[in-house]
Every structure is written in structure tokens, then in C-alpha cells.
Amino acid sequence: MLDSANPVFLAFVVLANLLIGGYVYRRNQNAPANRAFGLMAAMAAVWTVAVLLSHHSSLSAVSCARILLASGSMLPLATLVFVALATEQFDTDARNRARWFVLPTAVFFVLSFTPTIVRGATRDNGVLRITYGTLHPAYVAWALLVFAFAAKWLIFAYRRSVGQSRLQAAYLLLAFMIPIVVGASTNLLIPLLFKSSSFG
Numbered sequence: 001m002l003d004s005a006n007p008v009f010l011a012f013v014v015l016a017n018l019l020i021g022g023y024v025y026r027r028n029q030n031a032p033a034n035r036a037f038g039l040m041a042a043m044a045a046v047w048t049v050a051v052l053l054s055h056h057s058s059l060s061a062v063s064c065a066r067i068l069l070a071s072g073s074m075l076p077l078a079t080l081v082f083v084a085l086a087t088e089q090f091d092t093d094a095r096n097r098a099r100w101f102v103l104p105t106a107v108f109f110v111l112s113f114t115p116t117i118v119r120g121a122t123r124d125n126g127v128l129r130i131t132y133g134t135l136h137p138a139y140v141a142w143a144l145l146v147f148a149f150a151a152k153w154l155i156f157a158y159r160r161s162v163g164q165s166r167l168q169a170a171y172l173l174l175a176f177m178i179p180i181v182v183g184a185s186t187n188l189l190i191p192l193l194f195k196s197s198s199f200g
Contacts, residue, residue: 050068066114117135
């Protein structure tokens with residue numbers, strides 16, 4: 001998160017996520033990948049609303065920080081499910097593997113509302129500063145692991161595809177790897193390494 005998180009820009013990001021996700025969903029509501037993309041875009045919009053509230057509201061800083069991390073805990077799983085469906089990784093074996101990600105994600109979602117993930121938070125000139133709990137490193141490790149599986153499936157889909165499918169897989173890989181790397185760095189790794197959310 002940026003120290004100067006502009007509320008107009010954040011509102012635009014929320015709207016863009018909802019419009020793009022809604023468009024993809026409405027294009028084929030019966031396609032599992034379209035539904036998963038719509039869900040992932042909606043989760044990104046919820047997370048962005050949490051960022052907006054964290055920096056630009058008079059709500060409790062601790063509550064905002066916990067909502068921020070709770071909504072953020074769902075993004076890796078939503079991304080993984082979309083990638084699995086979009087790259088046709090969701091055969092019976094993949095479906096069983098994906099189920100292994102649901103329970104830990106749910107646990108981290110619930111724990112995000114407790115001092116084990118977010119011990120405290122304050123606002124300093126509109127910047128949310130979070131004091132992380134003892135399980136925050138596990139939260140970060142879990143999110144990185146789930147994103148790593150999504151990246152692995154994207155790379156695998158790219159390598160096995162040919163022709164037009166290979167070009168589409170390359171676009172999908174690029175479209176997801178850039179935000180995964182940037183987002184994981186600024187919202188997971190930097191806060192973990194510096195014990196502060198003011199950098200990321």
C-alpha cells in the first residue's frame with residue numbers, strides 16, 4: 001500500500017475490478033472460469049475497499065487492518081481457483097488438490113480478526129501502521145505458497161500449449177505474474193521483513 005493512497009484512484013480500482021469482473025462473468029455465466037474470474041475480481045474490489053477504509057476513514061484502525069488482512073487472505077485462493085479453471089487444470093486430481101487450500105485459507109481468514117495476525121494498528125497522517133501478531137509470518141507463508149501454486153499452474157499451461165493457446169497462455173501468465181510479484185512484495189514480504197505496513 002502506498003503512503004499516499006489516493007481515494008479517487010482506489011475508488012477507480014474498485015469500479016474497474018467490478019466492471020471487468022462483471023463483464024467477464026456475464027459473457028458466459030455457465031463457464032466455471034468466468035464465474036471464478038468474477039469472484040476473483042470481486043475479492044480484489046473488496047480488498048481495495050478495505051485499503052480505502054484503512055487510509056481514508058474514521059473507522060477503528062485495528063478493525064480496518066483486520067478487515068484488510070482478512071479480505072487479502074482470500075485473494076490467493078480466488079486466484080488459484082481461477083487459474084486452475086482457466087488453464088483447465090481442474091480435473092479430478094486438481095480438484096482434490098485445490099480442496100487442500102480451502103481449510104487453511106478459511107483459518108487464516110478467521111485468524112485475521114484476532115491479535116494473532118493483527119495485534120494493533122494506528123493511523124499516522126492517513127497512513128495505516130499495523131503491528132503484526134505472532135502468526136503473521138505463517139499468514140504470509142501461506143499466501144505465498146498459494147500464489148506459487150497458481151504461478152506453477154500458469155507456467156505449466158504455457159509450456160504445454162501450442163499455437164493460439166500458447167499465445168493466450170503467455171498473456172495470462174504475464175497478466176497474473178506481474179500483479180502477483182508486485183502485490184506479494186509490497187503487501188506480504190515488505191511488511192514481514194520490516195514489521196511495518198507503511199512500506200507495503
